[in-house]
Amino acid sequence: MTAPSARPRRRADAERSIARIVSAARTLLGSDPNASTDDIARAAGVGRMTLYGHFRTRADLVEAALADALRDGEAVLAAVDLSGDARAAIGRLLASSWELVAESGSLLAAAEGVLPAGRVRELHDPPARRVAELVRRGRDEGVIRTDLPEAWLVGAVHYLVHGAADEVRAGRLAAEDAADAVTKSALSVLTG
Amino acid sequence: MTAPSARPRRRADAERSIARIVSAARTLLGSDPNASTDDIARAAGVGRMTLYGHFRTRADLVEAALADALRDGEAVLAAVDLSGDARAAIGRLLASSWELVAESGSLLAAAEGVLPAGRVRELHDPPARRVAELVRRGRDEGVIRTDLPEAWLVGAVHYLVHGAADEVRAGRLAAEDAADAVTKSALSVLTG
C-alpha cells in the first residue's frame, strides 16, 4: 500500500529520519503554521541539513506533512462502518476521527499559505468526496436537511471540529467533553 | 463616547490619518494576518513613517485595529432588540452582525499571534459577555439546549460565522446565501 517499489536504494535509517521529520512537522505545524524548518528538525531530533537532504524546500515538507495527515484520515474513514442510518454513520465517523482532524490544527493553514493555489483542495479531494457522499445519502434518505447547500453542511462540520480543537487547546473546553460536543453540534446542524 | 479629552493637542489631519490607517489595517489584516506595515501604510495612502509616528510597534497597530472592530461590534450589539424569544433575538443579532464579524476575518488570528497572552480575550470580553447572557436567558426560558456547555455554544456560533466568511471568500458559498446559512446553522446548534 505504501509503494515499496519507489526507492529500492533508500536506506532504513533514512526512512526512519523521514518518518520522524514528517511526524514532527505534523505536530509543530499543527500548533504553529509558521514553525521554522529549524524548529521542525530540532523537534525531530535531526540536523537541519538532514531535513534539507530529504525535502528540497519548506513547501515540499509542508505538503508531505499534509499528505501524511490525509492518508491517516483516509484510513480512518475507510475503517468506519458507514452502513445504516446516515446520521448514525456520521456520528460514528466523528467519534472516531475528530481527534485526528483536530490534531492537524493549523497544518491546513500552513499548507494554504505555502502551496500553489488549488493544491490543498486537490489533496483533500479523496476524503472530502467520501464525506460529501455520506451527506448526500443522508439527504436522499430524508434524515439530513435539504434547505442549505450541501457544500456548506460539509464545511460547517469541518469548522465545528476545528473550533472544538481550538477550544480544547485554549482550555475552555474539557478534552473529555469535546467529542460529545462536536458530534451533537454537528448532527444538529446536519439535521436542522 | 470617544474620550475627546485624551489629546487636546492632536491636529485634525493626524486624526484623519490615524482613522485611515486603522481602517486599512482592519481590511488588510482581515484577509492576511501577516500583512506588513508597509502594505497597510500604502493601502491607507500614507507613508510608512507616518504610520510609525502614530503606532510605536506593529503590535500596537494590530491591537488598535482589533479594538476598533470590537467597538463597532459593540455598537451593533447595543442596537439590536434583544427582547422576546431568545432564539428570535439571536436570529436578529446574527442577521445584522454576521457580516461585521466576518469582515474581521483573520484579524483575530493576527492579534492572537502578536498580542500578549490573554489580551485578545480581554478585549473580547464586553461583547462576549452580552452574547453569553443572551444564551443563558434562552436556557432559562427553555428554548436553548442545556446538554452542552454554555461556553461551547457561544464558541460554536463564533466558528460557524467565521467559517461562513471563509467559504464566501473562497467562493464556495454565495454571499447572498451566507446569512441564511449562518443563522439556520447556528440556531440548530443552539436549540439542539
Place this chain on the structure above:
DNA sequence: CATAACTCAAACATGGCCGTACGAGTTAGG
C-alpha cells in the same frame, strides 16, 4: 503669520528564516 504639529522619502541597522556549500564523521548493507 508664526509656531508647532504633521507628513514623508531614503537610507540604515537588525534579525529571522530560507536554501546552499563544504567537509568530515558515522552507519547500513552487500
Place this chain on the structure above:
DNA sequence: CCTAACTCGTACGGCCATGTTTGAGTTATG
C-alpha cells in the same frame, strides 16, 4: 569490510519585515 548512503555542524548569501534616524517640506491652528 568496504563502499555508498546517510548524518550533521558551521558558515554563508539572500530576502524580507521591523523599527530608527535624518532632514526637509507642508499644513493646521492659535
